[in-house]
Amino acid sequence: MPVFASCGEALALGLASGPACIAACGPVLVPSLLTERAGFRPHARYLSAFLGARLLGYLLFAVVAWELGVLASMLPAPRLLLMGAVYVLLAGVLLWYAVSARRSCVQPCAESNLIRIGESRNRGLAGAASLGFLTGLNLCPPFVAAGIRAAQLGSMAAAMLFFAAFFLGTSLWFVPFISLGCIARNQAVLTVARMAMVLIALYYLSMGIAMLLGKKTYGY
Amino acid sequence: MATDARNLPPARPAPRGIGWSLLLTLPILIWSFLMFGNPQVHADRQMHIAGAITALFMTVLFFMMMRTRATYRWRRIFFVSLGLLFPVGFIYNLVLVRGTMGIPIEEMIAGRTPFCFMPIPLLILPAAFTRTLVFPGSIASNSHGMAAMVGIWLAMTLVLGKGWCSYACFFGGIEEGVAAIPPRAKIRKLDPRLRLVPWAVLLAMVLLSLALFEPAYCMWLCPFKAVSEYVAARNLLGLIQNIIFILLFAGLVIVLPFLTKKRTQCSWFCPFGAFQSIFNKISIFEMKIDKDRCKPCLLCQNACPNLSLSKESVARGETLMSCMKCGACVDVCPREAIVWHIKGTQIAWKPERARLMFLYGAWAMAIMFGGSIIAQGLAAILHIVV
Numbered sequence: 001m002p003v004f005a006s007c008g009e010a011l012a013l014g015l016a017s018g019p020a021c022i023a024a025c026g027p028v029l030v031p032s033l034l035t036e037r038a039g040f041r042p043h044a045r046y047l048s049a050f051l052g053a054r055l056l057g058y059l060l061f062a063v064v065a066w067e068l069g070v071l072a073s074m075l076p077a078p079r080l081l082l083m084g085a086v087y088v089l090l091a092g093v094l095l096w097y098a099v100s101a102r103r104s105c106v107q108p109c110a111e112s113n114l115i116r117i118g119e120s121r122n123r124g125l126a127g128a129a130s131l132g133f134l135t136g137l138n139l140c141p142p143f144v145a146a147g148i149r150a151a152q153l154g155s156m157a158a159a160m161l162f163f164a165a166f167f168l169g170t171s172l173w174f175v176p177f178i179s180l181g182c183i184a185r186n187q188a189v190l191t192v193a194r195m196a197m198v199l200i201a202l203y204y205l206s207m208g209i210a211m212l213l214g215k216k217t218y219g220y
Numbered sequence: 221m222a223t224d225a226r227n228l229p230p231a232r233p234a235p236r237g238i239g240w241s242l243l244l245t246l247p248i249l250i251w252s253f254l255m256f257g258n259p260q261v262h263a264d265r266q267m268h269i270a271g272a273i274t275a276l277f278m279t280v281l282f283f284m285m286m287r288t289r290a291t292y293r294w295r296r297i298f299f300v301s302l303g304l305l306f307p308v309g310f311i312y313n314l315v316l317v318r319g320t321m322g323i324p325i326e327e328m329i330a331g332r333t334p335f336c337f338m339p340i341p342l343l344i345l346p347a348a349f350t351r352t353l354v355f356p357g358s359i360a361s362n363s364h365g366m367a368a369m370v371g372i373w374l375a376m377t378l379v380l381g382k383g384w385c386s387y388a389c390f391f392g393g394i395e396e397g398v399a400a401i402p403p404r405a406k407i408r409k410l411d412p413r414l415r416l417v418p419w420a421v422l423l424a425m426v427l428l429s430l431a432l433f434e435p436a437y438c439m440w441l442c443p444f445k446a447v448s449e450y451v452a453a454r455n456l457l458g459l460i461q462n463i464i465f466i467l468l469f470a471g472l473v474i475v476l477p478f479l480t481k482k483r484t485q486c487s488w489f490c491p492f493g494a495f496q497s498i499f500n501k502i503s504i505f506e507m508k509i510d511k512d513r514c515k516p517c518l519l520c521q522n523a524c525p526n527l528s529l530s531k532e533s534v535a536r537g538e539t540l541m542s543c544m545k546c547g548a549c550v551d552v553c554p555r556e557a558i559v560w561h562i563k564g565t566q567i568a569w570k571p572e573r574a575r576l577m578f579l580y581g582a583w584a585m586a587i588m589f590g591g592s593i594i595a596q597g598l599a600a601i602l603h604i605v606v
Contacts, residue, residue, distance in 0.1 A: 019349045020350075022349070023345075023346070023350075023430045023431050023433075024431050025431075026427045026431055027424070027427040027428050027430075027431050030423070030427055031423065031424075031427075188416055191413055191416050191420075192416050192419045192420045192423060193420075193423070194420075195416065195417060195420030195421075195424075196420040196421075196423040196424040196427075198420075199420060199421065199424035199425075200427065200428060203424070203428055203436070203440070210457060215455070215456065215457060
């Protein structure tokens with residue numbers, strides 16, 4: 001298949017499955033973005049780190065899966081293990097985020113430019129990159145669909161190119177998240193975001209442990 | 221100054237005359253008997269009796285509201301009755317139809333899960349993104365259908381705002397009843413940050429419902445599963461889910477309301493309550509504090525069952541966004557400084573008229589929705605006893 005045709009197909013697949021990607025990444029992305037400072041620039045910076053690391057996760061998975069020959073058909077047990085591990089790690093990073101994202105006020109009643117909501121000690125963009133990388137490894141349905149298609153290509157390079165184009169298509173759907181920068185930040189927004197992160201982390205943790213133990217994730 | 225105000229007895233406005241009170245109650249009397257007096261609808265004898273009792277009950281309570289000019293205590297009688305009788309009627313019906321309170325996976329796959337209003341905020345984003353309802357229930361096939369519940373909720377919400385939580389929610393009555401038992405609160409100092417938890421639960425559950433394509437709150441965190449429809453546990457995870465439901469119910473609906481005299485589940489946990497708060501912005505009714513009359517004794521803050529008043533909000537002359545319009549603050553204010561208010565009018569503009577306008581809407585809907593649930597609960601008791 002010509003490279004352009006394959007890239008076009010991957011781009012279209014990414015664009016078509018963007019809403020599913022947003023849905024899968026939303027619980028991680030929205031609360032963590034809300035702990036950032038208000039404004040487009042911090043949000044764009046955060047999203048760039050998140051998406052860059054997500055691309056890295058995609059490509060790493062593509063390389064490893066290609067080498068192991070499991071890109072098209074990963075057995076249920078290892079898939080469950082991988083997802084369980086990703087969920088547990090996501091829970092860990094989210095909990096770290098929730099703890100580290102705090103209002104660091106230089107001094108009480110200081111001027112507003114001295115109060116940096118959400119900018120915490122030594123976190124930088126590492127948190128965004130960690131979350132992006134882990135969501136890149138998350139085997140969501142569109143990702144699996146892309147994997148199956150990429151496996152039919154002739155070489156690893158072509159498969160990686162396919163994943164990169166797929167990533168580009170899905171990433172366009174993430175651009176509106178920058179608008180979360182318009183939401184004014186105050187202590188209430190930060191606290192709500194941190195509490196939500198803890199809840200989501202606990203949810204992921206329970207799901208992850210159940211998957212790692214090979215248990216059903218539904219009690220019915 | 222604050223001490224002087226605190227020493228004042230609660231306002232006791234002169235009772236309205238019986239004739240005038242009866243006249244004001246007449247529309248509610250007619251509405252009640254229109255709702256419950258139709259023999260074709262309630263062909264069952266027990267249901268007929270239960271309907272008549274409910275109609276009388278709701279009418280008498282409204283009459284007392286008119287006569288005494290107090291709202292909270294009479295509303296509370298209705299609300300606690302609703303909270304206690306809902307599980308009775310619901311469980312009776314479940315056992316009759318299904319033979320058990322537990323919901324097995326087969327029922328979920330068949331879309332026969334009864335729908336309550338709690339998942340409404342969880343359905344919006346998945347429906348918007350994928351045109352799919354992430355709830356295993358039917359849209360319009362029976363009285364528990366989603367369409368009926370969403371329609372009732374929307375109608376009430378547009379009129380009452382978060383008044384839904386005081387005049388329609390069939391879950392809040394249990395904790396309000398428990399909170400009424402102790403003479404005074406054992407825990408008085410409450411961290412104001414806890415008010416933010418419902419927003420966090422709402423955010424987390426909306427996002428997880430979108431990601432996992434399931435009503436995450438119903439699956440894991442609803443305390444009222446303990447008294448309505450639990451998970452028919454078939455493995456360890458199911459058991460853990462049920463333990464979570466029971467612990468949340470025991471903690472938030474029984475123990476904490478008893479210790480704090482507050483509706484702690486509503487104030488500190490319920491994501492639907494947070495969602496409803498948004499609609500307070502569009503409802504025409506609100507509570508206002510006349511700053512000229514108010515000597516900030518903060519009796520209203522202590523009386524509020526939902527922590528919807530703070531020192532700052534009282535100073536601003538308004539309640540917080542989470543106000544449920546239950547009337548507790550109005551009834552307790554010794555200076556009649558807190559009033560029902562219609563947006564766009566002067567604060568001092570005929571507050572009793574604003575209260576009446578709110579109460580007619582709220583009570584009419586309470587009869588239609590909560591009254592039907594009370595009648596079903598009473599009918600279930602009659603079926604069992606007689």
